[in-house]
Every structure is written in structure tokens, then in C-alpha cells.
Amino acid sequence: MRNVYSVGQVNHYVKNMFTQDYFLRKVYVKGEVSNCKYHTSGHIYFSLKDETGTLSCVMFAGHRRGLAFRMKDGDKVVVGGAVDVYERDGRYQLYAKEITLEGAGALYERYLALKQELEDMGMFAREYKQPIPHFIHTLGVVTAPTGAAVQDIRNIAGRRNPYLQIILYPALVQGEGAAQSIVKGIQMLDEAGVDVIIVGRGGGSIEDLWAFNEEIVARAIFECKTPVISAVGHETDFTIADFVADLRAPTPSAAAELAVDDFRSVMESFRIYRERLQSAMNSKTELFAERLKAYETKLKYLNPESVLREKRQHAADLEERLRSSMEHKLTEKRHELAVWIQRFEGLSPLKKLNGGYAFVSDKDGHAVTEISQVKKGERLSVAVTDGVIEAVVDSIREEER
Numbered sequence: 001m002r003n004v005y006s007v008g009q010v011n012h013y014v015k016n017m018f019t020q021d022y023f024l025r026k027v028y029v030k031g032e033v034s035n036c037k038y039h040t041s042g043h044i045y046f047s048l049k050d051e052t053g054t055l056s057c058v059m060f061a062g063h064r065r066g067l068a069f070r071m072k073d074g075d076k077v078v079v080g081g082a083v084d085v086y087e088r089d090g091r092y093q094l095y096a097k098e099i100t101l102e103g104a105g106a107l108y109e110r111y112l113a114l115k116q117e118l119e120d121m122g123m124f125a126r127e128y129k130q131p132i133p134h135f136i137h138t139l140g141v142v143t144a145p146t147g148a149a150v151q152d153i154r155n156i157a158g159r160r161n162p163y164l165q166i167i168l169y170p171a172l173v174q175g176e177g178a179a180q181s182i183v184k185g186i187q188m189l190d191e192a193g194v195d196v197i198i199v200g201r202g203g204g205s206i207e208d209l210w211a212f213n214e215e216i217v218a219r220a221i222f223e224c225k226t227p228v229i230s231a232v233g234h235e236t237d238f239t240i241a242d243f244v245a246d247l248r249a250p251t252p253s254a255a256a257e258l259a260v261d262d263f264r265s266v267m268e269s270f271r272i273y274r275e276r277l278q279s280a281m282n283s284k285t286e287l288f289a290e291r292l293k294a295y296e297t298k299l300k301y302l303n304p305e306s307v308l309r310e311k312r313q314h315a316a317d318l319e320e321r322l323r324s325s326m327e328h329k330l331t332e333k334r335h336e337l338a339v340w341i342q343r344f345e346g347l348s349p350l351k352k353l354n355g356g357y358a359f360v361s362d363k364d365g366h367a368v369t370e371i372s373q374v375k376k377g378e379r380l381s382v383a384v385t386d387g388v389i390e391a392v393v394d395s396i397r398e399e400e401r
Contacts, residue, residue, distance in 0.1 A: 167194055198256070
């Protein structure tokens with residue numbers, strides 16, 4: 001019985017074979033560049049060819065640091081990378097990490113060997129990178145005393161912060177003794193206590209930049225206690241110093257911008273923060289003033305003196321109402337009393353007596369109102385307005401009514 005596999009299974013199997021092949025993990029291939037295309041994503045797609053065949057290649061944007069020149073069709077190059085299978089299309093290709101012109105020869109081989117050695121030692125590891133401090137006071141520069149590099153650093157650093165102190169160590173940057181001169185400059189500026197050191201020079205060939213590929217320079221940068229920014233050559237130039245430094249700048253001008261904060265932008269930031277703080281303080285002050293005013297109003301409303309004053313006023317009003325009510329009642333009662341007095345005066349015995357009437361009583365003081373109560377010869381008392389008349393009944397006469 002035969003086994004039948006899918007295209008994907010076969011491609012996956014072949015990819016595993018390529019992955020397990022140690023030789024294909026890191027291989028260098030030389031040939032002529034053809035069909036070179038720079039993609040907008042930053043990736044480079046090209047082919048290597050010779051008289052025997054063609055090999056598809058790709059260099060991803062993240063590995064562009066391994067390319068120090070503008071590659072074009074017809075260039076004779078040496079490409080370092082890994083050969084692997086692109087599963088989707090079922091084709092193998094070279095994934096490039098380093099590309100050099102074939103003529104670079106032994107010098108480039110030395111560069112690659114030292115780079116690999118130092119990388120294996122951990123000198124490129126991110127955990128050893130020191131942060132670049134902000135708002136530095138002194139900047140150390142190791143470069144040639146003449147040339148565009150030092151002028152660019154001075155101009156840009158001075159423009160960004162006119163109060164910055166720049167200490168230049170005039171070093172040899174190429175030729176015999178250049179590496180030792182650069183090392184001495186790094187060590188002296190480190191001992192001087194500057195805040196940041198820029199090590200660099202202008203662009204050039206691999207031979208011109210070789211001093212920055214020397215192991216003694218790499219070790220001096222790695223052992224330096226002061227943060228180091230490398231600024232060697234142009235944007236496409238990469239040296240060993242770039243990998244060891246705490247920060248790599250594509251050019252000396254860029255190094256100055258990375259090392260020195262823009263004083264004007266800082267002052268502008270301070271102005272903005274001051275305005276924001278003032279605005280916030282004013283808002284808070286107004287808010288607290290309104291709250292204080294509200295508390296004052298509330299305190300006045302709840303103040304015992306105010307409450308007591310209100311109660312006193314209420315008591316005074318009640319007192320006035322009571323006094324007025326009492327006067328009204330007294331007036332009313334006086335009127336009633338006068339009416340009753342008037343009535344009683346009409347019923348008063350004295351009033352009757354004054355009208356010629358008299359009060360007659362017997363010897364026992366009983367009022368005599370009828371003739372049947374007395375007898376002839378009986379003594380009676382007749383009371384008038386100014387006294388009592390003692391009388392004796394002489395005769396009794398009955399009258400018809």
C-alpha cells in the first residue's frame with residue numbers, strides 16, 4: 001500500500017531537513033547580484049548567480065545593518081546567512097544577514113571573526129548597555145580635531161544647549177596608532193567625569209574605519225563607566241564600536257542630537273508646565289473660594305448668635321402681640337363692666353331710696369312688703385337714704401291694685 005502526502009506535508013518535511021542541517025544554518029555564498037529590488041517595507045529581494053546556477057535571496061529590514069553599501073545588479077558580493085525553505089511556495093532561499101563586496105577580502109573576514117568572538121563573549125548584550133542621561137552638563141568627544149565630524153558635533157550641541165561644556169580629545173581616527181589614540185581618549189574622558197562620551201569620525205572605506213574595528217577599542221568602550229555613543233561613518237557604515245557602544249548614532253550630527261537635550265524645547269516645556277500649573281492653581285483657588293463663601297453663608301445661617309437674635313425678635317413679637325391682646329381684652333372687659341354697672345345702678349336700693357322710696361322692716365329685721373305682715377301698734381323701722389325712722393303702726397289700709 002502506497003503512502004500519499006499533501007503538498008504542505010512534503011514542504012514541511014523538507015523544511016525540517018533544512019533546519020536540522022547545521023551547515024545550512026550559517027553559510028557564505030559568493031556570486032553576482034541580479035533582480036535586486038528594495039521593497040517599501042525595507043526588505044531587499046535579489047538573486048545570486050554564477051555560471052552554474054541561480055539562488056534566490058532576501059535580506060529583511062531588521063538585518064540591514066549587515067549591508068554597508070547600496071547594492072545593485074551586477075555587484076560581486078559575498079552573502080552570509082542561512083538557507084531555509086519558504087513553506088508556502090515550496091522553494092528554498094538564502095536569508096541574508098551580511099553582505100559585502102567580494103573585493104573586501106581578508107579584512108572583512110577579520111571583521112566578521114572579531115564580531116562573532118565579541119558577540120559570543122556577551123559584549124553586545126543589551127543588559128550591559130547604559131542609559132544615556134538627560135540634561136547633561138559636560139560632553140566628551142573623541143575624534144579628529146579637524147574635519148566635519150567635530151564641527152557638526154560642536155554646532156549641533158551648541159545650538160541645542162549653549163550652556164553645555166564640550167571637552168574634545170584630539171585623537172587619530174585612521175592609520176597607524178589610531179586605535180591606541182582612541183582608547184586613550186576614552187579612558188581620559190572617563191576619568192575626567194564627563195556625563196557622556198561620543199566616539200566617532202566621518203565616513204570612509206572599511207580600511208579608513210578599521211581603527212573602530214580593533215578589539216582594544218571595543219574593550220575600552222565596554223569597560224568605560226561613562227555612557228558611550230558611537231558615531232562612526234555614514235548611516236550605512238557599521239563597525240565593532242557600534243555594536244559595543246551603549247548607543248549607536250548613524251552620523252556624528254545624530255550623535256550630538258542624541259546626547260544633548262534641546263534647551264529651547266526644555267524651556268518651552270517648562271513654560272507650558274508653568275502655565276498649566278498656574279491655570280490649575282487658579283482653578284483650585286476659585287473652587288476653594290466658592291466653597292469658603294458657601295461655608296461662610298452656611299455658618300452665618302447656623303451661627304448661635306443669629307439664631308438667638310431671631311428667637312429674641314420672635315419673643316419680642318410675641319410680647320407685643322400679648323400686650324396688644326391684653327389691652328384689647330381689658331378694653332373689652334371695661335366696656336362689659338360699664339354695661340353691668342349701668343345695669344346694677346338701675347337695680348340698686350340706694351337708687352330706689354333716692355327716688356323717695358324706703359325700706360321697711362319689722363323688729364326682727366324682716367322686710368315688710370305686705371300689710372298682712374304687720375299689726376296695729378307694732379313698731380317698724382323705715383330706712384331712707386340718710387338714716388332710719390322708727391315708727392309705730394297707727395292704722396292699716398288696704399288698697400286695690
